[in-house]
Amino acid sequence: MSASVSAPNASTEPIISIRDVGKSYGTFQAIERISMDIQKGEFFSLLGASGCGKTTLLRMLAGFESLSSGEIYIDGQPMSDVPPFQRPVNMVFQNYAIFPHLNVADNIGYGLRKLKLPKAKRAEMIDEMLGLVQLDGYGKRRGHELSGGQRQRVALARALILRPKVLLLDEPLGALDKQLREQMQIELRRLQRSIGITFVFVTHDQEEALTLSDRIAVMQGGAVLQVDTPTGLYEAPKTRSVANFIGNMNFFEAQVAGRVNGHAHLDVAAFGKLQVPAKGSTLTEGDKICVAIRPEKLKLHDAAPDSGTPVLKGELEMTTYLGERSHFHVSVPGCDTPIAISAQNSGLAPTGGDRRPVWMTWPEDALIVLEKD
Amino acid sequence: MKSGSYIRQPNRALQVYAILFLVVLYTPVLFIPLFSFNDSIYVRFPLQGFTLDWYKDLWTRDTVWAALGNSLTVGFWVSITSTALGLVAARAITRYRVPGQSAIVTFAMLPLVIPGVIFGVALLVLMSRLGVPLSLYTVAFGHLIICLPFAIATLLPRFEGFDRSMDEASADLGENGWWTFWRVTFPIVAPGVVASLLLTFTISFDEFIMTFFLSGTDTTLPIYIWTQLRFPREFPSVLALSSIILAVSFVLVFVALWIGRMGLVRDLNVPQQEA
Numbered sequence: 001m002s003a004s005v006s007a008p009n010a011s012t013e014p015i016i017s018i019r020d021v022g023k024s025y026g027t028f029q030a031i032e033r034i035s036m037d038i039q040k041g042e043f044f045s046l047l048g049a050s051g052c053g054k055t056t057l058l059r060m061l062a063g064f065e066s067l068s069s070g071e072i073y074i075d076g077q078p079m080s081d082v083p084p085f086q087r088p089v090n091m092v093f094q095n096y097a098i099f100p101h102l103n104v105a106d107n108i109g110y111g112l113r114k115l116k117l118p119k120a121k122r123a124e125m126i127d128e129m130l131g132l133v134q135l136d137g138y139g140k141r142r143g144h145e146l147s148g149g150q151r152q153r154v155a156l157a158r159a160l161i162l163r164p165k166v167l168l169l170d171e172p173l174g175a176l177d178k179q180l181r182e183q184m185q186i187e188l189r190r191l192q193r194s195i196g197i198t199f200v201f202v203t204h205d206q207e208e209a210l211t212l213s214d215r216i217a218v219m220q221g222g223a224v225l226q227v228d229t230p231t232g233l234y235e236a237p238k239t240r241s242v243a244n245f246i247g248n249m250n251f252f253e254a255q256v257a258g259r260v261n262g263h264a265h266l267d268v269a270a271f272g273k274l275q276v277p278a279k280g281s282t283l284t285e286g287d288k289i290c291v292a293i294r295p296e297k298l299k300l301h302d303a304a305p306d307s308g309t310p311v312l313k314g315e316l317e318m319t320t321y322l323g324e325r326s327h328f329h330v331s332v333p334g335c336d337t338p339i340a341i342s343a344q345n346s347g348l349a350p351t352g353g354d355r356r357p358v359w360m361t362w363p364e365d366a367l368i369v370l371e372k373d
Numbered sequence: 374m375k376s377g378s379y380i381r382q383p384n385r386a387l388q389v390y391a392i393l394f395l396v397v398l399y400t401p402v403l404f405i406p407l408f409s410f411n412d413s414i415y416v417r418f419p420l421q422g423f424t425l426d427w428y429k430d431l432w433t434r435d436t437v438w439a440a441l442g443n444s445l446t447v448g449f450w451v452s453i454t455s456t457a458l459g460l461v462a463a464r465a466i467t468r469y470r471v472p473g474q475s476a477i478v479t480f481a482m483l484p485l486v487i488p489g490v491i492f493g494v495a496l497l498v499l500m501s502r503l504g505v506p507l508s509l510y511t512v513a514f515g516h517l518i519i520c521l522p523f524a525i526a527t528l529l530p531r532f533e534g535f536d537r538s539m540d541e542a543s544a545d546l547g548e549n550g551w552w553t554f555w556r557v558t559f560p561i562v563a564p565g566v567v568a569s570l571l572l573t574f575t576i577s578f579d580e581f582i583m584t585f586f587l588s589g590t591d592t593t594l595p596i597y598i599w600t601q602l603r604f605p606r607e608f609p610s611v612l613a614l615s616s617i618i619l620a621v622s623f624v625l626v627f628v629a630l631w632i633g634r635m636g637l638v639r640d641l642n643v644p645q646q647e648a
Contacts, residue, residue: 084541086547089545097542110546
């Protein structure tokens with residue numbers, strides 16, 4: 001997996017090129033020299049905690065925020081001097097921004113004025129959009145007569161009727177309850193696949209980003225940390241921040257002891273000596289690095305396993321039963337924080353009390369070597 | 374708990390107070406229509422009998438019609454101008470960050486508290502210094518100063534409740550500033566505009582002090598009424614005229630408030646979401 005991996009249904013032609021884009025308010029750097037490409041037909045997410053600059057970047061694409069430096073190209077055209085109302089993008093706002101004085105049909109048809117269509121054609125297009133977002137028969141309703149999910153669909157239809165090259169979505173599912181949100185996630189994905197328009201989706205919810213996206217840009221403090229597919233981000237995070245942000249992770253401080261035949265010898269505080277594939281990385285002797293492993297990659301044993309596989313002995317500190325799976329915390333000498341292990345309860349629920357010796361094993365490729373931030 | 378929630382329980386003392394307040398406020402006013410139908414030139418009890426003569430008498434007087442025409446003309450233009458200016462001001466106040474903004478707003482609102490006499494005298498001095506002859510134009514100018522704060526105060530809440538993402542959504546859907554104003558901003562604040570038009574018209578129509586200082590040979594209805602007070606025989610006709618003005622003013626203000634409320638109710642149904 002590498003950063004250049006693109007989605008199966010996306011061509012390799014970038015629809016959006018972000019080049020050295022920066023934004024500063026006085027001395028505060030809101031966006032720091034971001035460069036990346038978003039491919040045609042891709043479902044691309046900007047993921048990060050609030051204040052990371054993801055919404056600012058999205059609003060720059062829409063034209064609501066100016067750029068302090070750099071340039072944004074949409075379909076090859078530089079966008080600096082193009083006002084929002086002339087950009088080939090449309091946006092779904094976080095609060096949907098449904099016009100309160102217009103009914104659903106007029107909201108959806110708002111952008112059609114300039115096309116000077118005959119009335120029948122206009123009505124036909126609106127009906128088609130109503131069908132697409134499954135709101136047939138709702139055309140005469142007012143915004144305040146709709147539920148949150150329905151308002152969201154109106155906002156979506158209103159933006160899509162103009163057939164934009166890119167659809168921008170600013171945390172559109174944030175205001176919905178969990179069940180509705182999951183349902184809308186599936187619908188968004190289906191919609192995006194069927195119409196083939198590039199979606200740029202802002203969210204702070206990592207699960208949502210993983211579910212929906214072809215690729216995700218993880219942002220922090222105005223910078224993009226990593227751009228990758230959901231699998232790439234989860235299985236091969238590059239830095240500790242990314243690993244920490246996506247899912248759960250056990251981290252171990254380590255030092256490179258040496259390199260032999262494409263393998264690096266590491267000195268890990270908890271594990272002792274360890275050998276990992278160096279896979280073209282720049283690890284050199286003496287580097288202080290970080291080794292990480294996902295809780296679900298560790299396997300727990302009640303007795304010492306056969307020798308030959310790497311094994312770590314510890315004491316079971318706490319068991320948390322969560323129904324479909326259980327969480328274990330194992331304290332290991334030489335390791336400050338207990339190691340988290342997650343296991344499916346596919347057999348019987350875990351038995352045996354805490355405070356007993358346990359052994360952990362893991363597949364060799366589950367260990368991730370992280371760059372220092 | 375008896376009925377409803379704690380806060381909705383009837384408060385007897387408050388009801389009595391409210392009724393008393395209204396009685397004290399409106400009883401003197403009610404004498405005006407009462408005596409306008411009284412068949413006597415003297416305003417005193419007992420009432421002499423019902424008559425519509427005073428109203429008929431008004432009908433035949435050209436000076437009343439002239440004064441009414443002047444009042445309507447001035448009121449029409451003043452309400453339109455002050456509402457248009459108030460619209461621009463309210464939008465600017467809520468939309469842009471201007472240095473010294475609160476000072477500007479305070480100054481725009483100042484005519485509300487400055488006595489009309491002072492403003493009237495000041496404007497009279499200014500007009501005579503500039504050599505501007507007193508006419509209905511100077512009257513309208515004086516009314517404009519009085520009405521502008523009311524227009525701003527009526528329109529400001531509508532703009533303050535205006536979600537900025539509405540403008541952005543319109544721009545995003547391809548409309549420039551001009552079209553956005555006419556397709557989104559104006560329709561949303563329209564109830565405020567109507568309320569402002571009616572309110573400023575009423576204020577201009579009823580205004581006396583500024584008009585007194587600034588009018589030339591053409592007068593408005595309130596000035597006409599005042600000049601007629603010198604003639605006891607004319608007094609019942611003045612009462613009849615006052616009754617008509619009272620009724621029309623009441624209807625206009627009521628309609629203005631009602632329209633403002635309808636707009637508010639419509640928009641309150643839209644749940645506000647914080648970003």
